[in-house]
Amino acid sequence: MRSDLEGDLRRALASAPAPDTARRDALEDELVARLPPARARRRWPRIALGIGLGGALAAVACALPSDYDADLGHRLAIVVAESTDVDPRAIATFVEERYAPDELRMAVSQHRTREEGPDGSVIEQGGELRIEIDAVGEDIDTDEMWEELVDAFPELEGGRLEDEALRTVVHGTLGGRLSHAWLDVVIDRGSIEDAKAQILLQLDAQGFDGQAHVEIVDDEDPDGHHRREVRVWVEQDSHEPPP
Amino acid sequence: MFSSWPSTQSRLVRRAAEGDARAFRTLYRALHPAVHGYVGRRVATPADVEDLVARVFHRVVENLARFDASKASVRGWVLGITRNAVIDHLRTRREIVALEDGPELLAVVDPIADGPDPRTAAILAGVRELPASTREMIALHFADGLSYREIAELVGSTEAAVKQRMARALRELRTLVREPEPAKGAARYAI
Numbered sequence: 001m002r003s004d005l006e007g008d009l010r011r012a013l014a015s016a017p018a019p020d021t022a023r024r025d026a027l028e029d030e031l032v033a034r035l036p037p038a039r040a041r042r043r044w045p046r047i048a049l050g051i052g053l054g055g056a057l058a059a060v061a062c063a064l065p066s067d068y069d070a071d072l073g074h075r076l077a078i079v080v081a082e083s084t085d086v087d088p089r090a091i092a093t094f095v096e097e098r099y100a101p102d103e104l105r106m107a108v109s110q111h112r113t114r115e116e117g118p119d120g121s122v123i124e125q126g127g128e129l130r131i132e133i134d135a136v137g138e139d140i141d142t143d144e145m146w147e148e149l150v151d152a153f154p155e156l157e158g159g160r161l162e163d164e165a166l167r168t169v170v171h172g173t174l175g176g177r178l179s180h181a182w183l184d185v186v187i188d189r190g191s192i193e194d195a196k197a198q199i200l201l202q203l204d205a206q207g208f209d210g211q212a213h214v215e216i217v218d219d220e221d222p223d224g225h226h227r228r229e230v231r232v233w234v235e236q237d238s239h240e241p242p243p
Numbered sequence: 244m245f246s247s248w249p250s251t252q253s254r255l256v257r258r259a260a261e262g263d264a265r266a267f268r269t270l271y272r273a274l275h276p277a278v279h280g281y282v283g284r285r286v287a288t289p290a291d292v293e294d295l296v297a298r299v300f301h302r303v304v305e306n307l308a309r310f311d312a313s314k315a316s317v318r319g320w321v322l323g324i325t326r327n328a329v330i331d332h333l334r335t336r337r338e339i340v341a342l343e344d345g346p347e348l349l350a351v352v353d354p355i356a357d358g359p360d361p362r363t364a365a366i367l368a369g370v371r372e373l374p375a376s377t378r379e380m381i382a383l384h385f386a387d388g389l390s391y392r393e394i395a396e397l398v399g400s401t402e403a404a405v406k407q408r409m410a411r412a413l414r415e416l417r418t419l420v421r422e423p424e425p426a427k428g429a430a431r432y433a434i
Binding site for chain 1: 259283382
C-alpha cells in the first residue's frame with residue numbers, strides 16, 4: 001500500500017509542463033517521413049501455427065510461397081479519454097458475440113499526464129484509457145466494427161480504434177492436443193502419420209503448387225517438457241528451406 | 244495469455260524499423276508523454292524542452308533497427324536516450340552550477356521551490372541531502388514513474404541494489420518528516 005510519504009513525493013516531484021501539441025503532432029509526421037521504406041511483408045501461408053501450452057508443444061515453420069495471406073487476426077485498441085465511463089467487459093463481450101473470433105483476449109491500461117497549475121499546484125490530467133483486444137480468427141472489417149461499437153456504446157464517440165494485424169497466435173489446450181483452424185488438423189501424440197497425411201491433403205486443397213514436405217519431430221525443451229515440432233515446407237521453383 | 248504491453252512495444256519497434264508508419268505512430272504516441280515529462284522536469288525553458296524531445300525521437304528513429312529487446316524494455320531504451328540527451332544539453336547550457344556528473348544534473352526534480360506546506364518542504368529538503376545517485380533514483384521513480392527494474396536498466400545497476408537504496412532513502416525520509424526541522428530551509432538528518 002502506498003504510504004503518505006510516497007504520495008507526497010509523487011505530488012511534489014511529478015509535475016511537468018504540458019507538451020506543445022502542435023509541435024508534438026508535427027514532430028510525429030516529421031519522424032514518420034524518416035522511416036525506412038516499408039518492407040514488403042513476407043506472406044506466410046495460412047498454416048503458420050503458434051506454440052501450444054501444457055504438456056504438448058507443437059510449432060510449425062513454413063517456407064513461403066509468395067502469394068498467401070498472413071493475417072491471423074487483429075490487435076485492436078479502443079482509445080478514449082480516461083474520464084469516459086466505459087465497461088471494457090461489455091465491449092469485449094460485444095466483440096466476441098458479434099464477430100465470434102476463435103480467441104479473444106483483453107487488457108486495459110490508463111495513461112495520465114500531470115502538469116503544474118497556475119498556482120503551482122499539481123494537476124493530474126485525465127489521460128487516455130486503452131482497451132486492447134486480441135481477436136484471432138476470421139478477418140474483421142475494423143471500420144465497420146468501429147461504427148457498430150459506437151452505435152452500441154455511444155460513450156465511445158470521440159475515441160478512436162487502432163488496428164494492428166496479428167501475425168502469430170498462441171493456441172493451447174489441455175491434454176496434449178493441438179488443433180489448428182486453418183488446416184483443421186488435430187495433431188495428437190498418437191497420430192503423427194495421420195497428421196502428416198492431413199496436412200499434405202489440405203495444402204493440396206488450398207492450392208499449394210509444388211512439392212510439400214512434412215516432418216514431425218518429438219523432443220524435449222530445456223525445462224523437460226515434451227515438445228513436438230512440426231515442420232512444413234513447400235518447394236517451388238525457388239526452393240526456400242524452412243527457417 | 245495476453246501479451247504484456249512491453250512485448251507489444253518491442254513488436255512495434257521491430258515493425259517501425261521495417262517502415263511501418265502505423266506501428267511507429269502508435270509507439271510515438273505511447274512514449275511521447277514519458278519523454279516529454281522526463282525532459283520537462285529537468286530543463287527550464289519550454290522551447291528547449293520541445294527541441295530536446297524532438298532530438299530524442301530523431302535518435303530513436305535512427306536507431307530503431309538496433310533496438311535489442313533482450314537488453315532493455317522499449318521505454319527503458321528510449322528513456323536512456325532521453326537521459327543522455329538531457330545530460331548533454333545541461334552540460335552545454337550550464338543551467339545548473341554543479342556539473343560534475345549525470346546523477347548530479349538529474350538528481351533533484353524540484354518544481355515546487357519551497358513546497359506549499361512544511362511537510363513537503365521537509366521532504367524535499369531531505370531529498371536534497373541524499374547522495375546524488377539516490378536523488379536521481381527518487382526522481383526516476385516518483386517523478387517519472389519508472390519501476391525499480393527500469394531504473395536499474397537506465398543507471399546501469401541491479402534491481403536489488405536500486406530497491407535497497409530506495410528503501411534506505413525512504414526510511415531516512417520517513418524519520419525526517421516525523422521530526423520536521425523547525426528552522427526554515429534546514430533539514431535534520433536522522434541516522
